[in-house]
Amino acid sequence: MAARLFDKVWDRHVVASPEGEPPLLYVDMHLVHEVTSPQAFEALSLTGRKVRRPDLTVATMDHDVPTIGLDEPIADPLAALQIERLAANCAEHGITLHALGSRQQGIVHVIGPQLGLTQPGMTVVCGDSHTSTHGAFGALAFGIGTSEVEHVLATQTLSQVKPAAMAVTVDGELPAGCTAKDLVLGIIRALGVGGGAGSVIEYRGAAIRALSMEGRMTVCNMSIEGGARAGMIAPDDTTFGYLEGRQHAPKGAAWERALDDWRSLVTDAGAEFDTEIRVDASALRPAVTWGTNPAQSVAIDDVVPYPEAAPTPAARQAAERALTYMNLTPGTPIRDIGVDIVFIGSCTNGRLEDLRAAAEVIRGRTVHPGVRALVVPGSAAVKAQAEQEGLDQRFIAAGFEWRSAGCSMCLGMNGDILAPGERSASTSNRNFEGRQGPGGRTHLVSPAVAAATAVAGHFAAPADL
């Protein structure tokens, strides 16, 4: 029977299908970070259980680590305790840890692919909703809660009801100036913030095939913002080219065997999806969110929408609430909205390609006097590579702060936050109320738009400068 990519990956991980219970799924790689794991490790010790497969578990520190002054003790005692706790738990259970200050530390969804730990056909889980990022490799990757983190630590499996399969087909070609971020914001606008609930999305079509691995990761990363359990892209030569030679990628004969298998990881002709939406890439423009969920976005050439235009009373009410929180007036051109902060980073757009794109825009330009701009690389390795290319010097010369790797202002746990009422242009993935600090107002954009906005002081595309 014609099978979908999702079925192929799902089926090969089913350990048991007990009568009347969801199937038990094997986990190939479990990524762990400091914020959602301490209670899971504590539960293990309370029950006297061990980590079943420390060799299939890898940890890093990202969510509340400082991004400046790494040579000093961590000022926040609570963050310091979480970081110490993770180190102690990893030492006790024999788990590889890329600790703060190490060469491979970074945002969990940046380091997995970078180390070659994320490969086609795998199952990858992490106590973090943006685990969907790893689906860019044709892996089935999804976020879990702390009780499930404990479950995976103890059993290397998860009891999971099989989600539905949704196809998001993106035809055509992205116009010049449009990036993977604009593409995924367009998809979420079409899908709605809960439209993908209960589903695993497979992204298909010419515009997806044309994306680099970095771009595919940006798209899969935000699957959860459309409510989907996971996002996947069938692996191809772009995927294999990215993986070959990475630290944990198979080598020699094993690489050839792996490739033979990976090439079979495509949706068969004639396979049907439970739901399908189509998006025309050529109609997209650089996107800016105006509201308090990631589906509330418009093109940069547009105006702040009128709530009356919302399709349902509930959507209208949500739009009114969002505009009040964001302090925006319907009809205002997006380009007329000034910003206080520009944040370039996160697991959505903190990879090398993103930093290069932003650095290209600011060449020979400076940050607008009223704006504070910061670049936070997604990992220590991204930072090192960017410095080798001289990108750090270009950012610093333009007036950006150049930080060390971490989640930073994406969720504002480490002290990098918006003050109440401050407005940001951010390359991260969530514009929820208070996401970047209580009372802060977040607009999600691509790295190129973020950089141009930093220079202009208000929302701008690179072509405007």
Next chain:
Amino acid sequence: MSGVKRIAGRAVVVLRSDVDTDQIIPAAWLKKVERTGFGAGLFEAWRKDPAFALNRPGAEAARVLISGPNFGCGSSREHAVWALQDFGFQAVLAPSFADIFRGNAISAGLVPAQVSDDAVARLAAVLADAPDSEVVVDVAARTVSVGAAVTESFQLAGYAQWRLIEGLDDVGLTLRHEAEIAAYEGQRPDYLPALP
């Protein structure tokens, strides 16, 4: 974890759609290494508004939260469930739940009861007139009622219902399949990554 068969107490109604976990428990609270003590952070920003439902006298005794569709979207933080429980909630009624939130709730013993949009409207209407009414959530019968005024059925998958009622140790349940897990591990392809 103890099982939950029947919940009885006051309800709080927060009729908003897409309530995200950043609202339920803001990131600043995620620095704790314990599972307890999150109640004070529940809806921290919205509680600054004196008119917010959780600030109503008597709300501290509430056991049931009624809200809009796509409840619990966003971050995977189970802390959102712990915050609701720490405040006193034992069930959330909504027309739909975000997938990860629903899973977390079931794991931690908070009942995610899926009711229709119309049922939410009817329950909210009754509670608007009599906000201190006792709301009863019968997990075994999958019904919610407010006195004799209204009874609605809710959806909860059979396996989840069983886990909630029995308060089972999920890891223990899975370890019944130890032999199958070991057999599976014996045939994984050798090229899959493993840490040294």
